[in-house]
Amino acid sequence: MESLLSRSARLLDLIQVLRRRRRPITASEIAEELGISLRTVYRDIATLMAQGMPIEGEAGLGYVLKPGFFLPPLMLGENEMDAIILGLRFVSQRGDKALAVAAEDALAKITAVLPPGLEDAAATSGLLAGPGSTSDASRLAALRRAIRAEEKLRLSYVDKLGVATERVVWPVAIGFFDAVEMLAAWCETRSDFRHFRLDRIASAASTGERMPKRQRILLAEWRLVEGLGDLI
Amino acid sequence: MESLLSRSARLLDLIQVLRRRRRPITASEIAEELGISLRTVYRDIATLMAQGMPIEGEAGLGYVLKPGFFLPPLMLGENEMDAIILGLRFVSQRGDKALAVAAEDALAKITAVLPPGLEDAAATSGLLAGPGSTSDASRLAALRRAIRAEEKLRLSYVDKLGVATERVVWPVAIGFFDAVEMLAAWCETRSDFRHFRLDRIASAASTGERMPKRQRILLAEWRLVEGLGDLI
DNA sequence: ATTGCTGCTGCCAGAAACTGACAATGGAGC
DNA sequence: GCTCCATTGTCAGTTTCTGGCAGCAGCAAT
Numbered sequence: 078m079e080s081l082l083s084r085s086a087r088l089l090d091l092i093q094v095l096r097r098r099r100r101p102i103t104a105s106e107i108a109e110e111l112g113i114s115l116r117t118v119y120r121d122i123a124t125l126m127a128q129g130m131p132i133e134g135e136a137g138l139g140y141v142l143k144p145g146f147f148l149p150p151l152m153l154g155e156n157e158m159d160a161i162i163l164g165l166r167f168v169s170q171r172g173d174k175a176l177a178v179a180a181e182d183a184l185a186k187i188t189a190v191l192p193p194g195l196e197d198a199a200a201t202s203g204l205l206a207g208p209g210s211t212s213d214a215s216r217l218a219a220l221r222r223a224i225r226a227e228e229k230l231r232l233s234y235v236d237k238l239g240v241a242t243e244r245v246v247w248p249v250a251i252g253f254f255d256a257v258e259m260l261a262a263w264c265e266t267r268s269d270f271r272h273f274r275l276d277r278i279a280s281a282a283s284t285g286e287r288m289p290k291r292q293r294i295l296l297a298e299w300r301l302v303e304g305l306g307d308l309i
Numbered sequence: 310m311e312s313l314l315s316r317s318a319r320l321l322d323l324i325q326v327l328r329r330r331r332r333p334i335t336a337s338e339i340a341e342e343l344g345i346s347l348r349t350v351y352r353d354i355a356t357l358m359a360q361g362m363p364i365e366g367e368a369g370l371g372y373v374l375k376p377g378f379f380l381p382p383l384m385l386g387e388n389e390m391d392a393i394i395l396g397l398r399f400v401s402q403r404g405d406k407a408l409a410v411a412a413e414d415a416l417a418k419i420t421a422v423l424p425p426g427l428e429d430a431a432a433t434s435g436l437l438a439g440p441g442s443t444s445d446a447s448r449l450a451a452l453r454r455a456i457r458a459e460e461k462l463r464l465s466y467v468d469k470l471g472v473a474t475e476r477v478v479w480p481v482a483i484g485f486f487d488a489v490e491m492l493a494a495w496c497e498t499r500s501d502f503r504h505f506r507l508d509r510i511a512s513a514a515s516t517g518e519r520m521p522k523r524q525r526i527l528l529a530e531w532r533l534v535e536g537l538g539d540l541i
Numbered sequence: 542a543t544t545g546c547t548g549c550t551g552c553c554a555g556a557a558a559c560t561g562a563c564a565a566t567g568g569a570g571c
Numbered sequence: 572g573c574t575c576c577a578t579t580g581t582c583a584g585t586t587t588c589t590g591g592c593a594g595c596a597g598c599a600a601t
Contacts, residue, residue, distance in 0.1 A: 083557095083558085084558095084587090084588075085317050103548090104548075104549085105548095113589080113590090114589065114590045114591080115548095115549090115590085116549095116550090116589075116590060116591075116592095117588080117589060117590070119548090119549060119550075120588085120589085123550095129384070130384070131384065134548095136547075136548050136549085136597075136598090137547080137548080137598090144386075144387060145384050145385060145386050145387065146384070146385045146386075146387070146389075146390045146423065147382065147383075147384055147385075148380070148382060148383040148384075148385060148419065148422060148423075149382055149422050150379065150380065150381055150382055151379070151380040151418060151419070151422065152361070152362070152363065152377050152378070152379055152380075153377060153378045153379075153380060153415060153418065154376075154377050154378075154411065154414070155376060155377065155378070155457075156407055156408055156410075156411030157378075157411045157412075157414055157415040157418070158378045158415075159408065159411065160397060160400045160401075160404070160408055160411045160412035160415050161393065161396065161397065161412075161415055163396070163399075163400050163404070163408075163485070164393065164395070164396020164397045164398075164399050164400045164412065165392060165393065165396045166396070167395075167396050167399040167400070167438075167485070168392045168395050168396045168399070169392075172392075172395070172436075175388055176388060176391065176392055176395075176436075178388075179386065179388030179389045179391065179392045180389075180392035180396065182386070182389055183385060183389040183390075183392050183393055186383060186385065186389070187380065187383070190380060190381050190383065191378065191380075200525055200528070200529070201524070201525045201528070203453075203456045203480075203481060203482035203483060203493075203524065203528060204404075204408075204453075204482070204483055204485070205482050205483065205484045205485065206399075206484070206485050207484050207485060207486035207487065207491075208486075209487065221435075221436075224435045225387075248435075249435055250435035250436070250437050251435060251436055251437065252437045252438070252439050253395070253399070253436070253437065253438050253439060254439035254440075255439065255441065255487040255488060256487060259439075261435075292433070292435065293432060293433045296432070296433070296435060297432070315586095315587085316558090316559075316587095335577090336577075336578085337577095345560080345561090346560065346561045346562080347561085347577095347578090348560075348561060348562080348563095348578095348579085349559080349560060349561070351577090351578065351579075352559085352560085366577095368568080368569085368576075368577050368578080369569085369576080369577080
């Protein structure tokens with residue numbers, strides 16, 4: 078979709094303006110950025126709120142969009158829809174509870190907006206995902222939390238020879254393989270990236286310290302070191 | 310999003326009208342169904358085409374929307390977005406070429422519409438999918454085609470004892486497990502549902518006949534027999 | 542209590558967009 | 572050449588939207 082109606086298009090622009098800012102933005106700042114009047118900004122915000130957009134406003138602070146991702150209208154092919162449905166089924170069979178529930182919620186949201194007269198893509202799709210490996214779901218959830226919070230972790234790890242070590246790592250990514258999940262992290266002890274099988278992590282606790290580098294920077298560096306593309 | 314602007318809302322309604330029909334619909338039929346004038350229908354169709362909606366019209370036939378799925382605007386949570394990205398990464402590492410490419414395309418489409426000022430969710434997401442089991446991709450593609458076309462298949466199958474059989478089946482679903490993929494199908498020989506590991510299918514060819522029941526009906530029956538929910 | 546400021550809403554005039562009616566155009570079929 | 576149908580251009584009237592401005596409410600300072 079290249080463009081929308083002028084007011085609809087402006088409403089999408091307003092959403093992007095809100096999304097780009099981390100801090101609240103006042104109505105007059107919005108008016109200046111979009112080149113419209115203050116009155117129109119108040120109207121537009123009211124319209125978006127009425128449509129369910131999670132905008133919060135507070136006098137003296139400004140407006141902010143609650144965290145989340147807004148997807149504008151998309152056209153997807155049949156195979157693309159199959160891939161999304163199968164992928165969400167994979168995730169609902171793997172991952173920790175929060176991620177599995179999120180996969181089910183996302184699938185429900187997507188199928189809810191498909192036209193009622195059309196055959197339900199999810200009901201029809203014959204691509205199913207079997208259960209995944211049984212890793213420690215609470216361990217997985219804790220690691221995801223540390224990655225998102227960009228906090229260092231103190232790990233007790235037992236390698237394949239049975240040798241136990243303890244070390245502080247900067248968690249970067251979790252890879253889901255068929256039989257195991259792997260944590261990719263920068264290891265302070267080795268001053269290098271290392272991989273840790275989740276089933277060999279005896280314990281993992283946040284040190285309470287922030288990583289000195291952004292997770293996305295470390296992830297990009299790790300990808301470079303591993304020679305991986307962007308999609309894996 | 311509960312409602313949209315009146316013209317925008319009508320444009321979405323028009324899309325749904327087109328989506329519900331398998332056969333082309335004329336402009337006057339659209340006008341009658343939406344309760345608007347013929348002139349307005351021509352204007353609306355021109356507007357949707359200008360926005361990139363794949364509508365085809367032919368005098369004497371009517372209008373039709375090319376196959377595909379239109380997703381209206383969606384708000385997704387952070388975990389939901391993680392689940393979609395991870396799921397598509399799973400699929401891009403599994404499935405046949407067409408499905409893997411579709412997963413990559415879907416991921417590209419989704420990340421393309423995220424706001425540029427916001428950190429790219431795909432670049433940031435530390436949830437990665439390792440490679441899947443190496444099944445016969447062309448076999449998988451052929452089975453998917455048969456399921457979609459709702460055609461009977463003549464299988465040569467070798468069971469775990471090494472006994473080879475040949476039978477005609479009605480393919481219903483493909484399950485992706487960690488180490489194997491399974492075809493779930495109605496077996497004419499056994500008059501029951503049976504499961505076939507893809508790596509033991511020696512050959513699979515369409516018989517050219519349609520299955521006597523819709524795939525979605527068989528899928529629902531199979532789910533009932535297997536005691537499965539809707540999301541697996 | 543009063544005043545000033547800010548955020549926000551209601552109201553209104555004018556502008557812009559939209560709708561439907563109708564005439565006109567072009568193509569196909571006879 | 573005529574008829575029919577699909578589609579488009581034009582225009583009057585309607586609807587929606589915009590921006591200006593007055594007014595209200597809340598808060599802080601005096």
